[in-house]
Amino acid sequence: MVIIMNTEATQQNINDVIEVIKGVGLEAKIMEGAQQKIVGVIGDKTKLASVPIDAMPGVEHSVAISKSYKLASREFHPQSSVINVSGILIGGDEPIVMAGPCAVESREQLLQSAEIIKAGGAQFLRGGAYKPRTSPYSFQGLEEEGLKYLAEAREKTGLKIVTEVTTVEAIEKVAKYADMLQIGARNMQNFGLLKEVGKCGKPVLLKRGLAATLDEWLNAAEYIMNEGNPNVVFCERGIRTYETYTRNTLDMSAIAAIKHLSHLPIIVDPSHGTGKWRMVKPMALAAIAAGADGLMMEVHPNPAKALSDGSQSLTPEHYQDVMNAVKKLSKFIKEENLLSEIEE
Ligand code: PEP
Ligand code: MN
Numbered sequence: 001m002v003i004i005m006n007t008e009a010t011q012q013n014i015n016d017v018i019e020v021i022k023g024v025g026l027e028a029k030i031m032e033g034a035q036q037k038i039v040g041v042i043g044d045k046t047k048l049a050s051v052p053i054d055a056m057p058g059v060e061h062s063v064a065i066s067k068s069y070k071l072a073s074r075e076f077h078p079q080s081s082v083i084n085v086s087g088i089l090i091g092g093d094e095p096i097v098m099a100g101p102c103a104v105e106s107r108e109q110l111l112q113s114a115e116i117i118k119a120g121g122a123q124f125l126r127g128g129a130y131k132p133r134t135s136p137y138s139f140q141g142l143e144e145e146g147l148k149y150l151a152e153a154r155e156k157t158g159l160k161i162v163t164e165v166t167t168v169e170a171i172e173k174v175a176k177y178a179d180m181l182q183i184g185a186r187n188m189q190n191f192g193l194l195k196e197v198g199k200c201g202k203p204v205l206l207k208r209g210l211a212a213t214l215d216e217w218l219n220a221a222e223y224i225m226n227e228g229n230p231n232v233v234f235c236e237r238g239i240r241t242y243e244t245y246t247r248n249t250l251d252m253s254a255i256a257a258i259k260h261l262s263h264l265p266i267i268v269d270p271s272h273g274t275g276k277w278r279m280v281k282p283m284a285l286a287a288i289a290a291g292a293d294g295l296m297m298e299v300h301p302n303p304a305k306a307l308s309d310g311s312q313s314l315t316p317e318h319y320q321d322v323m324n325a326v327k328k329l330s331k332f333i334k335e336e337n338l339l340s341e342i343e344e
Pocket of ligand 1: 102128184185186207237272
């Protein structure tokens, strides 16, 4: 961190700033500019987090040099992390796919979905049992009953289960049935929830908040990791912009940015990212071409009858078509070694 003093700053002002820095156990170095003096802070700047340096007399402003997140940062962990979720490697050689209905609606619907998902070659079955719906009158999910169907589907197909947890109270229950806990976009900055999933020890799929910057998203991962859970995977699912044609604006640049800033894997959800099933295939392929470690896609045995997100859900046939294309593209990328530079 550097503290830029204003042109009117007195020696006393500078001494006061240095005293504060030394007071929290950090070192200060003065740099003389042509007009202004700059105080460099050496050491862990989080020690200064609760000191309002910018409010001190003579201070123009302060600038952070190193990032506020450390555990999630590539700076401190140069090698890409591979996250092992019940034996499935995310961030390894092959992109992984999580697919399934938006919500677990019934035993029959879920088991039928699981067969479709398995046949298409995905590794994970998704499906919300706790649904964070915009309207309180919309279908809210089957809760524990839904979790039991997910666990039954795992028994039958061998697919791993990823499902959303929306409250601290539900963590234990969800963790009992799922292989991976999903933190939804609406909860990305629910810090109490992040801390508790950090403590529970299960791998976490952390979706990007509706209007979250990359820095906020990385800091959300830091909350989870700071509780001792290193197994975090990012999921880009689109952000709010002024565009209304698509449900969200899928930020493809986030893939390359996260790969540069963090060692953690990132997957992409073109279903919530676009809101339109027709756009899922091209965006899925674009994500893989850009270096995503996997995909999350909504698939429903009969999207026209879905209780939520039918318009962005793939039919079984379309799902199969997307999977075939994704497999061909990833094989080509691997054979030609097209993404090797992005990875490191
Ligand atoms: C979901 O995956 O079902 C979901 C609700 O997604 P998001 O949190 O990205 O809106
Ligand atoms: Mn959905």
